[in-house]
Amino acid sequence: MYRLSSLILLLLGCFPLLAQSPHGDDLDMDCVKCHHPGGWYINYQTIQFDHSKTDFQLEGTHANVDCKLCHSTMVFDQAPMDCASCHADIHSQSVGNDCVRCHTSETWLVDIIPELHEANGFPLIGVHSNLSCIECHNTDSSNLRIDPLGNECINCHQDDYAATQNPNHQQAGFSTDCVECHNPLGFGWDSESINHDFFPLTEGHDIQDCAQCHTTGNYSDASPECVTCHQEDYTGTMDPNHATSGFSTDCVACHTTSPGWMPAIINHDFFPLTQGHNIQDCTECHTTDNYSDASPECVACHQTDYDQTNNPNHLAANFPTDCVACHTTNPGWTPAEFDHDQYFPIYTGKHRQGETWNDCVECHANPSNYADFTCFTCHLQPEMDDKHSEENGYEYLSSACLECHPDGD
Structure with a gap:
């Protein structure tokens, strides 16, 4: 018996020299590190093969798996390293075949669902954080098939959008991007964040009842023109009467959105109200109820001033009635500069002022x-x-x- 054992050891020691290893040419190690001298069986308690030095470390439950479950042939490096080769795709290819994206080698339970959604561009926040997977993802009867969805709100909320009544989003032409009006951090459809920047709801326009402006039920056909809402305000004005005065119906030409229509600032650049013209009572110039027919000619307001001049007498001297020919808008009509050279040069040439007169x-x-x-x-x-x-x-x-x-x- 002793001789037989020695013969076996001798044969095992010489085997690498006499025969090709059934494990492939790339496995270069002594047989006794895995096999027992008494036969080819493997004692897993004394095995000396270090799997951590390979490209596939045995972590978690992989450390307790029978080698043959992964190595179906004697050539060890032929064992595949992708998950799908060993693990059946119970998700029916609905989430790909890279198991480690969601699972670990310790368990099949997934505890990083929020992180996965955030990485895919759809963070589970607000009411979305309390939902079961099957409420969003179309699944099969086993609830294991998880078909991907788009990240747009309407991908899940088409029925909600179509069912709205107050207001009817579809008829009103509302956007299907829910977050434009609804807070994704909230737990309901209440909205306090409608982006109304296309028509800012400031001061007097900061109203809570949308129906005050949106009178038809169709929220897309409300006109941005002032007179659409304020026709009665316009026709009811008395000081001054806007309708008879020919005022523009574009309220923003004079008014802000301050309540009470005040202050009102008329853009009078077509006739600058500077210095002596900077008056507060419009009726001093606008003597009729029609504010559009006031003449820009000086004499229209200053005929009496012109007629009563004495030093010199403008009327007797046949001065022009275009006041700006000599005067600015300074109060008191001074200083006055008369361009005499357009008639006879007295500021230049031989008749220059100070030298001859x-x-x-x-x-x-x-x-x-x-x-x-x-x-x-x-x-x-x-x-x-x-x-x-x-x-x-x-x-x-x-x-x-x-x-x-x-x-x-």
């Missing part, structure tokens, strides 16, 4: 009529007669001077 009366001897002028204050006879002795038709008249010397030369 200082007061208007030096040329305009008649202060009641600035249309009259004289050249003879400076240009006297007989000097002028002598200088024009060779001019045919010469007359000693101021109008003749201007006719021949319009630029003062």
Whole structure:
């Protein structure tokens, strides 16, 4: 018996030299590290093969599995390492074949469902955190088939959307993206977060009863025009009467959304209300009930001012009635600047102010009529007669001077 045992050991020791290993050429280790000298059986308590040095570590329940369940052939490296090769897909390919996405080697129970949903772009928050999987995922009779869903609200809530009545979302043309109005962190369909930025609900428009503006039941056909809601307000105005005054029906041209329509700021840029024109009583200029027919001509408001001038008398002097030719909107009509050079140059050339004259009366001897002028204050006879002795038709008249010397030369 002793000789037989020695022969077996000798044969086992020489086996690698005499025969090819049934485990494949890549397994390079001494047989006795796994097999008992008394036969080819394996003592799992004394086995010396370290599976952790392979590409598939034996963790969890894999550490207690019979080798043959995974290694169906004697060539160990032919054993597949993907989950589906050993584990039947009870989900019917509805979630893929990579078991480790959801399961661990310890148990088949899944305890990272919230993390999985968040990674897929649909976090389970609010009322979604209390739902059973089968309430969202179409499953088979075993509840093991989990078909994926889209991340859009309408993928689950089409029936809810279609069944709405107050208001009817479908008829009103509401968005099917529920989170635009409903809070996903909440536990019901109550909404306090309607995004109404396309028509801001500020101050006077910050109302709670949607039906005050949405009168038809169709929430998509409400007009953004002011007069749609405020026609009665417009026609009922008295101070001033907007309808008879021809005011615009676009309320925002003058009003904000402040309650009571105040303050009102009219954009009067077409006729700037600066300095003396910065008045608070509109009726000082708008003397009729029609605010659209007020004339922008100065004399329309200032005819009396024009007629009563004395220094100089504008009417007698035949001054233009276009006040801005000389005046700004400064109160008191001063300073006034008259562009005399457009008629006769007195600020440039030989007749320049300060060199030949200082007061208007030096040329305009008649202060009641600035249309009259004289050249003879400076240009006297007989000097002028002598200088024009060779001019045919010469007359000693101021109008003749201007006719021949319009630029003062």
